[in-house]
Amino acid sequence: MRKMELLAPGGDVDSIKAAIIGGADAVYCGLNKFNARNRAANISIDDLMGIVKLAHEHNCEVFLTLNILILESEIPALFQLLNRLVNTHIDGVIIQDLGLFYLLNTYFKTLPIHASTQFTTHNSGQVKFLSKLGATRVNLCRELSLDEIKDLNKICNSLDVQTEVFVHGSQCLCFSGICYMSSVQSGNSGNRGRCSQPCRDQYQTTNTGHHYPLNLKDNSAYNNIEELYQAGVYSLKIEGRIKKYDYIYSVVNTYKQKIKSLDGSVEFQDDHQRLYKVFNRDFSNGYLRGDINQMFIDNPRDQTLQHLFNTQQLEGEEEKEKAALQLYSEKDLLKQEVKTQIDQLSIDKIPLTIKLSGEMGQPLMVTVISTEKSFTVSSKAILTDKGTESLSKEVVLKRLKAINDLGFVIDKMELGAHLKQMFIPFKELTSIKKMLLYLLNDSKEIIEHVSIPKLKTLLNTNVEPSLSVVISSLEDLDFCQQTDAKIYFRIPSSIGSQWDKLVQLFQNNRNLIPWFPAVIIGDDYEKALEFILTIQPGLVVTDNSGIAFTAYEHGIPWIAGPGLNIINSYSLKTLKETFNAAGAFVSNEINKMQVQRIVKPREFKLFYSIYHPIELMTTRQCLFKQTIGCNKAKMDHSCLATCSKAASITNMNGSNYIIEKSKGNYHRIYNDQSFLNLDIIEQIPNFFNELFIDLSNVKTNTEQHKNTSALISLFSAAIKGDRNAKEKLRDNILHTTCKQYVKGL
Structure with missing residues (x-):
């Protein structure tokens, strides 16, 4: 067994x-x-x-x-x-x-x-x-x-x-690693080990009589x-x-x-x-x-x-x-x-007694004694009466202090008085240290320290960002014909439930770019693979690393979505060098200074979403039974494919959250205010290749006082440097937040 x-x-x-x-x-x-x-x-x-x-x-x-x-x-x-x-x-x-x-x-x-x-x-x-x-x-x-x-x-x-x-x-109520509820509410990111667990909090009593609907x-x-x-x-x-x-x-x-x-x-x-x-x-x-x-x-x-x-x-x-x-x-x-x-169990360091002995013209002998083992090593060079610094406890301890990093502690140092008049090259003490470390480390070679690699910073390439638009509804295709922006379409987690419509959509609109969600389980993942091979897209965006692997495996250019949580240069190197990614989104959790530190690989594009509903979590649970009720006695396989509802809950501290379930997707919780960050356009110029606005059909408490086509035009002008367009956007998109960008991680 x-x-x-x-x-x-x-x-x-x-x-x-x-x-x-x-x-x-x-x-x-x-x-x-x-x-x-x-x-x-x-x-x-x-x-x-x-x-x-x-x-x-x-x-x-x-x-x-x-x-x-x-x-x-x-x-x-x-x-x-x-x-x-x-x-x-x-x-x-x-x-x-x-x-x-x-x-x-x-x-x-x-x-x-x-x-x-x-x-x-x-x-x-x-x-x-x-x-x-x-x-x-x-x-x-x-x-x-x-x-x-x-x-x-x-x-x-x-x-x-x-x-x-x-x-x-x-x-956790949420699928691990993709929860931003604590991050948005209090600035304590679960991705940094600081989750304040707002899902465990008390909420205003729901229609179904629950006080802790997310617990x-x-x-x-x-x-x-x-x-x-x-x-x-x-x-x-x-x-x-x-x-x-x-x-x-x-x-x-x-x-x-x-x-x-x-x-x-x-x-x-x-x-x-x-x-x-x-x-x-x-x-x-x-x-x-x-x-x-x-x-x-x-x-x-x-x-x-x-x-x-x-x-x-x-x-x-x-x-x-x-x-x-x-x-x-x-x-x-x-x-x-x-x-x-x-x-009765001890994790104390093992005390060592180190004895140094030797005569003029002879090797230096170093004996190590502990409760577990004892041994003696000798220098290759001989002791002399001339040198830079004579032997002393201070000199020897300085050279051997690395021993204390291995779970040992030099408790006693015995050095004969006659040795204080003798000399041995410093490199010999270093060699002795290496021999001692090897023997104390169960005959395992000590690995030398590695220096921090220097990343090659690209010169300012004067990137002029373009506008891209994300949609999630077939009905939204109408306004896509009225813009030059690239259009990305959000694929549902259960792609098989909308297979025929989605295949036809992408075959009829070859410029449309599929965007895959973070959670795609079991048979739904297999259908997603079949979908990719059927429509043969020229590019995909994915928040799911499984889809990323498939794109890499089949030579399809792909972009790492914000769900993959990219906040440092080495993550970009991983995506570029291991999986041949074409680009990646930079996380919305980090601030201006943290973004600016990132070094972009050559021939690699960076993306950032400046306007979107803030998805706080995705869950496999049904949240309507906890909030507004549901006529079905219990969840079944059809719920994922067919259910489409919305509700809201309010924390006792006044924080409001939107619960949304669309056909083919899992239940999601959204912040009541959408994310809007126009400052980054001027604060970090020539850095991003595309700036995104997400017009997915999620109804938050953010108000848009312009129609979709007009908003797209204003965003397009704003990223080209039109400050008047930025002011109009602020006047016409109300109740938004970008406190994640202000605070950072």
């Missing part, structure tokens, strides 16, 4: 220790920077050395999360960190940024790469895309069913890519472990890097016992109730079962006590209080027991 890995979260040192004693086969943790759980305690780089050593002693691997988007200004600090990480024994890094793929594959090839859940991997093309980038493991999208996971796992196996599936913990139950696949094994999943991942050590231990140990029971190594005891004794919002495995109709809970708080009262059928207050006190007593006892065990 093959091994199935149990992967546990670790927000701080105690929780990592708890995961280890709980039976985790691997832990994932983040440092103080570059990870997507800024609210977690996180660990220091010095902690990491001891954690890796401790984990490996317990046959547990350690994966480090670097799973945020990386700003151009952060590249130097990132390089400094990576130069240290390559000389540790971590077992992999979990990443989201496409530019980081480039840096790891080019300069830090010894670090195995795991693709984060932020890549929203849900179709075979995305797996192929990530595999070509060098990912050895892919975290599959949380919204997938067991059948969908099984199909993707076959693709992963053929590419020698491991699959990882979240099996327990908090669930999902927690995920629990406890009863699906055997099915996930049969589906071929390699790793079961638990969510919870902001959870405390007692929570981590309880959940990890419960799942570990379940996994062991599959091969009969332990007698099976159904411990599912243990999961209800730690923080939970009740549980659902609806996504795995392919039945997502009862996954909401109108309460974001801990349901531990409520579950206890329900299962014991307690109604009286005295009975409830007694049961609660007993539960708290059990939890306190467990906490004490776990704390006692983890306190």
Whole structure:
């Protein structure tokens, strides 16, 4: 029977220790920077050395999360960190940024790469895309069913890519990696690890009586472990890097016992109730079962006590209080027991005693003594009575300080008084340092630090941006005949439901450019591939990396859409050099200074959307049952293809959001104000090849006081430098925002 890995979260040192004693086969943790759980305690780089050593002693691997988007200004600090990480024994890094793929594959090839859940991997093309980038493991999208996971796992196996599936913990309403709700509302981007979770907030009571209409139950696949094994999943991942050590231990140990029971190594005891004794919002495995109709809970708080009262059928207050006190007593006892065990585990650096000896005219002898090993190395050069600087503890410590970066600490330095009158070339001390590091590092060569590569900045090529227009309705084609702007048409996620109309549309309008959405699952992805091969477009825009891979594979020019979150130069290099992309959108999340730092590759185009409805999230859930109601008893396969409705919800702080569902698309939540950024036209001239306005049929609270043709004419004049046209646009497009551009990431 093959091994199935149990992967546990670790927000701080105690929780990592708890995961280890709980039976985790691997832990994932983040440092103080570059990870997507800024609210977690996180660990220091010095902690990491001891954690890796401790984990490996317990046959547990350690994966480090670097799973945020990386700003151009952060590249130097990132390089400094990576130069240290390559000389540790971590077992992999979990990443989201496409530019980081480039840096790891080019300069830090010894670090195995795991693709984060932020890549929203849900179709075979995305797996192929990530595999070509060098990912050895892919975290599959949380919204997938067991059948969908099984199909993707076959693709992963053929590419020698491991699959990882979240099996327990908090669930986002949105498809991961493409949520901007927190970013737009408070400036705290989920792509930077700062999500403020507005989806968990209370909202004004909806027509269906819900106060928390966006709040999902927690995920629990406890009863699906055997099915996930049969589906071929390699790793079961638990969510919870902001959870405390007692929570981590309880959940990890419960799942570990379940996994062991599959091969009969332990007698099976159904411990599912243990999961209800730690923080939970009740549980659902609806996504795995392919039945997502009862996954909401109108309460974001801990349901531990409520579950206890329900299962014991307690109604009286005295009975409830007694049961609660007993539960708290059990939890306190467990906490004490776990704390006692983890306190016995040490991640302290191993102290070293270094002794230096030798005689004039003889080699310098350096002996290293620790609790684990002792050895002696000698210099090739001999000690002399002449030189630049005589031997001293200060001189030697300065040369050997790199030892402290390997999980060791030089505790004592013994140097005979006679050596202080002797000299040895500095390069000899450097050679000795390398020998010591090699032996202390389990005979693994220390990798030399890599300098930050200098990107070639293109001279100002006096690019004159052109206007492009995005539409999503067949009816909008009429005004397209009245403009010279390029026209892009948004393809629905379920393209098969509108197949004949869409094929005819593109065959009759050869200049129309298809724009593919971020989420295209299963059969819909296969139909999208068939569509591309049928219409043979001269160019595609895509927010989905699976479509990008298909375009690359078939030699079709393609542009990376804003959904691929491009915010640095190395992401552009990845797209250009690995997938021959023709261009890319720059993210609307970054500000003027952050945009200006980006270096464009040669023969590569950059795009930016200056006017569009702000899509905050896409979800596989039905939001109308939570808001305005729906006549259908539950969702079925026809809902995606046929449903077309809109609603709105208002946060208790007054923030209003638009819920929109169009035919062939998943439910989306939009900001109530559309994005309008006319400042960038003058602030960053000669940078973008095309500036986009999105006239998709999404009704926000933004008001347009000009007809579509007139607006297009004004935008066209504005990007050519007509300031009067800009003022007219501001006068005729009311209630807009560009605070993301002002604030940046």
